[in-house]
Amino acid sequence: MDNWRKSPGAFWASFIPPTLWLLAFFLAPLSLIWAFSFGVKTGITEIDITWTFQQYARALEPLYLSIFAKSLWMAGVTTFICLIVAFPVAIAIVFAPPKARMWLLLLVILPFWTNLLIRTYALIAVLRTRGHVNFTLEWVWENANGFLIFIGLGNFNLIGERFEPLALLYNNTAVVVGLVYVALPFMVLPLYAALDRLDRSFIEASLDLGAGHIRTFWSVVVPLALPGIASGIVITFIPTLGSYLTPDLLGGTDSQMIANVIERQFKSANDWPFGAALSFLLMYATFFGLALRALLTKREGMGDRV
Amino acid sequence: MQSDASSNEPIIEINDVTKIYGSDVRAVDNVSLTVNRGEFFALLGPSGCGKTTLLRMLAGFETPTEGKVIIDGDDMAEVQANKRPVNMVFQSYAVFPHMTVAQNVGYGLKIDGVAKKEISARVEEALELVKLGGLGSRMPDELSGGQRQRVALARALIKRPSVLLLDEPLSALDAKLREAMQLELVRLQKTVGITFVIVTHDQAEALSMADRIAVMESGFVRQVASPAELYEHPTNRFVGDFIGQINLFSGSASPAGEGKVNVSAAPLSDQVLDGTATGSVCVAVRPEKVNVSRDKPADSNLLSIQGSVADIAYYGGYSNLYVDVGAADPVLAEITNAERGIGPGYAQGETVWVSWRPEDTLLFAE
Amino acid sequence: MSLLGNLLSRRGKSEIGPLEYHRRLWLRVTVALTLIFLYMPILTLIAFSFNDSKRNVVWRGFTFKYYEKAMNNSELIEAFVNSLTIAFVSTIVSVILGALTAYVLWRFRFPFRAAYEGAMALPVVIPEICMGVALMVFFLRTGFNTGGWVWPFNLSAITIAHIAFSFPFAAIVIRARLESFNTELSESAKDLGASEYQVFKDIIVPHMKPGLIAGALLAFTLSLDDFVITFFTSGPNTLTFPVKIYSMVRFSVTPEVNAASTILIVITVIITALALRLQNRNNMLQAG
Numbered sequence: 001m002d003n004w005r006k007s008p009g010a011f012w013a014s015f016i017p018p019t020l021w022l023l024a025f026f027l028a029p030l031s032l033i034w035a036f037s038f039g040v041k042t043g044i045t046e047i048d049i050t051w052t053f054q055q056y057a058r059a060l061e062p063l064y065l066s067i068f069a070k071s072l073w074m075a076g077v078t079t080f081i082c083l084i085v086a087f088p089v090a091i092a093i094v095f096a097p098p099k100a101r102m103w104l105l106l107l108v109i110l111p112f113w114t115n116l117l118i119r120t121y122a123l124i125a126v127l128r129t130r131g132h133v134n135f136t137l138e139w140v141w142e143n144a145n146g147f148l149i150f151i152g153l154g155n156f157n158l159i160g161e162r163f164e165p166l167a168l169l170y171n172n173t174a175v176v177v178g179l180v181y182v183a184l185p186f187m188v189l190p191l192y193a194a195l196d197r198l199d200r201s202f203i204e205a206s207l208d209l210g211a212g213h214i215r216t217f218w219s220v221v222v223p224l225a226l227p228g229i230a231s232g233i234v235i236t237f238i239p240t241l242g243s244y245l246t247p248d249l250l251g252g253t254d255s256q257m258i259a260n261v262i263e264r265q266f267k268s269a270n271d272w273p274f275g276a277a278l279s280f281l282l283m284y285a286t287f288f289g290l291a292l293r294a295l296l297t298k299r300e301g302m303g304d305r306v
Numbered sequence: 307m308q309s310d311a312s313s314n315e316p317i318i319e320i321n322d323v324t325k326i327y328g329s330d331v332r333a334v335d336n337v338s339l340t341v342n343r344g345e346f347f348a349l350l351g352p353s354g355c356g357k358t359t360l361l362r363m364l365a366g367f368e369t370p371t372e373g374k375v376i377i378d379g380d381d382m383a384e385v386q387a388n389k390r391p392v393n394m395v396f397q398s399y400a401v402f403p404h405m406t407v408a409q410n411v412g413y414g415l416k417i418d419g420v421a422k423k424e425i426s427a428r429v430e431e432a433l434e435l436v437k438l439g440g441l442g443s444r445m446p447d448e449l450s451g452g453q454r455q456r457v458a459l460a461r462a463l464i465k466r467p468s469v470l471l472l473d474e475p476l477s478a479l480d481a482k483l484r485e486a487m488q489l490e491l492v493r494l495q496k497t498v499g500i501t502f503v504i505v506t507h508d509q510a511e512a513l514s515m516a517d518r519i520a521v522m523e524s525g526f527v528r529q530v531a532s533p534a535e536l537y538e539h540p541t542n543r544f545v546g547d548f549i550g551q552i553n554l555f556s557g558s559a560s561p562a563g564e565g566k567v568n569v570s571a572a573p574l575s576d577q578v579l580d581g582t583a584t585g586s587v588c589v590a591v592r593p594e595k596v597n598v599s600r601d602k603p604a605d606s607n608l609l610s611i612q613g614s615v616a617d618i619a620y621y622g623g624y625s626n627l628y629v630d631v632g633a634a635d636p637v638l639a640e641i642t643n644a645e646r647g648i649g650p651g652y653a654q655g656e657t658v659w660v661s662w663r664p665e666d667t668l669l670f671a672e
Numbered sequence: 673m674s675l676l677g678n679l680l681s682r683r684g685k686s687e688i689g690p691l692e693y694h695r696r697l698w699l700r701v702t703v704a705l706t707l708i709f710l711y712m713p714i715l716t717l718i719a720f721s722f723n724d725s726k727r728n729v730v731w732r733g734f735t736f737k738y739y740e741k742a743m744n745n746s747e748l749i750e751a752f753v754n755s756l757t758i759a760f761v762s763t764i765v766s767v768i769l770g771a772l773t774a775y776v777l778w779r780f781r782f783p784f785r786a787a788y789e790g791a792m793a794l795p796v797v798i799p800e801i802c803m804g805v806a807l808m809v810f811f812l813r814t815g816f817n818t819g820g821w822v823w824p825f826n827l828s829a830i831t832i833a834h835i836a837f838s839f840p841f842a843a844i845v846i847r848a849r850l851e852s853f854n855t856e857l858s859e860s861a862k863d864l865g866a867s868e869y870q871v872f873k874d875i876i877v878p879h880m881k882p883g884l885i886a887g888a889l890l891a892f893t894l895s896l897d898d899f900v901i902t903f904f905t906s907g908p909n910t911l912t913f914p915v916k917i918y919s920m921v922r923f924s925v926t927p928e929v930n931a932a933s934t935i936l937i938v939i940t941v942i943i944t945a946l947a948l949r950l951q952n953r954n955n956m957l958q959a960g
Contacts, residue, residue: 004782010868011780018773018792018839025836029810033802036809088702096694106704111710113940117899117914118933120715121921125720128925131715135730182711200691201400204367205458207387207690208394209414210467219413223404242799244900249921257860259801266805266904276809278742279802290797369689387690 037276047273055277064261064278071257074172075241078179082187082236083229085180090191107190116182120249123178123212127168127250134165143163171253178246183239187232194228230296239287241283258282317343317468318364323373324334325359333359335525336373341469341503341518347496348512349505351522352548357505359524361471364503365394370595378468393462394471397478399454401446407433407457408442414465432460435494452483453499463498476511488515511547513537521545543588545602552590553637556672559587569669573611579664583671596639598627598652603661612663613637615652625650628662634667699885720938721930738927739935747911755825755913756939758902759895764890767884769835770842774883777843778850780841795837798842804904807833811905818907826910833905834895842887842893849883850876889947893937893940 004011036058039049058064093104096117111119140188141163148159168174202224206216222229251257258278265275318341325334334356341347343479361377366387374383377534378391393414402410411432412425420428435437436456446454455475462470475491476484492515495502506512512519513533520530521544529536529545540546547554557571559581567581571589579589597603605611613631625643627650628636639658641650652658688695721739725732742748777789795803811817818828851874861871871934877884899914906912913936920929 002779004780010872011776012774013781014772015780015782018769018776018843019788021769021836022791022795025807025810027791029806030802032813033809051708054807059626085702085706088699089706092694092699092703094693095691099384100694107707108710110941110944111714113893113897113944114937115897115899115914117718117917117921117931118936119714119934121917121925121929121933123927125717125919126713158826158885173349181709181713184706189903199398199400201398202394202402203691204387205394205396205400205402205461207367208365208392209461210388210417211413213690215417220402224402229728229931238797239799242801259799262801264809270863272809275805279805279866283798283802286797286799306736367690 004142011103033272033276033279036273037280039273039276040085041271041273044270055273056281058274059277059281067256067258067261068281071241071259072180074176074247074255074257075243076175078183078240079187079233079237081176081180082183083233085189086184086187086232090195093188093192094195105192108185112185116245119182120178123174123181124169124249127174127177129165129167129169131168133168137166138163145206165206167305170255172251174250174252175247175255175257178250179240179243182243182246183236186236186239190228190231190235191225192224194231197228206270226294232292234293238286238289241285315343316340317345317378318503319363319376319641320360321374321376323360323363323370323375324450325356325363326371327370332525334370336364337522337525339520339527339530341501344499344501346492346502346515346517347504348519349503349522350509350512350548352388352526353507355522356525357507357522358473361394361473361503361505363470364469365392366390377494379488388588391468391473393456393465395458395462395475397474397635399458399478401449401454401457401461403446405446406442407438407444407446407449410446410457411442411461411464413461418465419651429460431662432464435463435497436460440632451478452487454612455487459494463494463500467500469501469503472502472598474505474507476506476508484511491515505670511551521548522528523548537592540668540670543590543672546590546668546670551593551638551640552668553596554635555589556634557587557589559584559669567669573613573633574609577609577664579667579669581669584671588670588672590668590670591662591666593626593638593640596637597661597663598639598650599659599661600643600656602659608661608663609667610659612659615654615658618650618652618654620650627652627658629658631660631661675814683712683840693853714937715744717930718934721927721934722759723927726927732800738931741928742931742935745928745932748913748916748928751913751916751933754824755896755910758827758831758834758912759822761831762828762838762895763891765831765835765837766842767846767888769839770891771846771877771884773843774850774880778847778853779884792840792843795840800837800898803833803837804901807836807901807902808904820907820909823858827912829907830902830905830910830912832907833901834898837889837898837901838929842891844882844949845887845890849880849886853879883949885947889944892943896936896940 004015005235010060024058032094035049036047038053040052040054042048043046059068089108093101093108096104128134141159144159198221202220206220207213211219242259243257244263247255247257247260251260256295259282262275262278262282265271265278268273316338320337320339323334323337324332326332337356337360349360351357351642359368363370364377364382366382366385382390402413403411408426408429412429415425415428429442430439433442436459438453438460441449441453446457449457455478459475472491477486479487488511491502491504504512515537516530516533518530519536521528521536523544530543531539536545536549540549541556547551551651555571555574557569557574559567559569561584562568562578565580565582566578567584567587569577569579569581569587569589571587574589577589597608602612611631613629613636615627616630616636617626617628619626619628620643623643625641627639627641628637630636639660643650645651681943693699720731722734722736724735724737725733725767773792777785777792782788807829818826820826821828857879858871858875861875866874896913900919902912902914903918913932917929920926929943
């Protein structure tokens, strides 16, 4: 690495454009709402920045605290499910032959490249009352019912008088399903990377010394893959915590997450200072998670973040 | 160097073992071998010859496509890697980085459910054995490469396996450390009396350590013999060429009575040699068996050829003379620089005679 | 789905080795179920875009009529063109800014470098919603209301926002590529008389190329994929694809939306495949 003074021309030419962009269109907007978060609303559009903490105090009211708790809980459950599902998938990919490995990885990443809105919409089409899952269940029910009538048990309504479609949409479960659907690749990739880095002779050495596969998993694979597991947990948890679209489209009235509340403050409720305060609380939670991850993985470098 | 500890009682029997990868890559091809109890046995060959695959089949990490592996009298077909009476020292050592030295060494005993007190006693004992006494509480990243290898050794030996498998154990060490470790491995093997099977591509390593060596090439075992036997009596061209240096002349041979053949291999013609190979053959002689003189040797029994000195390479204690005899390759002769100051005593371009005794001549069928 | 079938059927050819975890049945089942979970909704969506029924659940025969309907929906087309335009411009600018960022961080030591690197990573890590509302407030307050401008300048605000969150991603990818650069190459170019700019243009940029392609792919998909930030930065008069679909989805599930979505999926898959191909060829050239 060279000192910038050695070739100042090249330094400034490459330094200024991205820096200006970041300052003007990222740091300035963030600073603006950061300032707003210490203000009060004085009119429809007027905001007085009085450096008060009252917006943050308001965010700690039970109503909003419970939404924060709910968001953390939903993100936590999602992350946990992703971890349980992604671990065997990552193991299967890592140990597959090179060609199959490439295809499997591609298959796991591909949904990543599909528009989030479209994926969410696809889930709605599958899960809604008149959607594919219920349609399939109804078909199964009708056949089962027909069978019952056929064997003479038709009058006892053993499986209900009539098919009741399941309410699969607009509740917390639907939101968690949607979040898992979106976040799963985030978990598979770091786990895959960690397992791929893991020297197979560690596993072989453990087997060679008499340990079974389960013992080897807990005493060798998990401890050695810990940085990858930590990464996976954090990069699944953080975007999930800040999810807006999934709870908005799949959730019911009681499954709003923090991002939905923020959106309301900036749009329908038109209370920018409070929305700004909530935004910064969400950001601080994010930074806390990232710091935790840095602490756990103890590795640096920009390249590790994606 | 046949050791007293080894017997003729087989501990490993490999019967007609073949390993096919994919649909047609024959990594190990119809190999049969016997390793005796207490022996220091080496699998030697160039990379990709199948030696590591064979070793991993003994450990249970690969399953033979065909054939049988018997260890200590038991067929290993249904025995998983973690239930086999063998332990392995990995090429990368595979010392668990998240465990202390003592935890690493004691891992196998912990799995076997050995009492904690006994584990710590045996760990200390094993560490003493590999000269790492007192380092039990260190983490692997605080150790040198050589020390890490000793941890791997102690970790494998502590389970008192019937056979210890070593996969290129010295390849990651620097030259000096490697030599010291060679001697130490031999000492260790004699001390514990466990059968060692080592995989290596380094002939010097195999020759200096092993009681017996199997030379492998592209999946086949080419010869199994003691180091001296391999060097002086290779049974085929590959082994002769792979181990040490050798002069080779291709030609043909026809029968010439009881145990004799008549060989023509440029620049030799109509030489009657001991041997049975006929048809396409290869005549070979080790460079240190080749004599160089200015006059034609008087002894008419010697095989002698006239040529001119093409190149001289001085190595201090000896010199290599490359003598052009009109064949495809020059004849290599290793001359001891017995007299101070004059080196080999020949000049480039000088006309000389190279000669060697018929009994030093090797004859391979091609 | 044939790959799925393959996954389940290709076992039992020979004994499963101890480390051939991928051949164990329960792992295969898990992988298969995961892939079904990931792909069933998308594949159903695509299949039912060809379904000749408004109710969308029962298969009533093959038709292209919803594609025709989507093509004749002028708002949808406008939204589509707008989104592609935004993605295109955003990709170009993001790759340039990303390459410069990567170069600065890779090449130079300067005061507060670590802080600078951290700031550059911020757009990658902060929640989209926060960035979305911040940009919305910023554009409203600074009076940078581009919505009324003539096409394509009416898309300026959204495009600026997309560049702001895309170029740090591109920088990460390009930086990773630069790490493999052998500095002796640029030193020998300098030794042969090349100027600072010539070294950059002739030596460093060609080495960056696979990174630039990967960065461009990432920037393009990020832009096409984005909903939240577009949702907050698009004025009432600017139509973009995600926002248009969003309003349609809120309203109801129709085959027309399926058709429009399918077109977008196909476009992303094609671009991704192309980029992967290019990258593979580049890698092969590098290796050979």
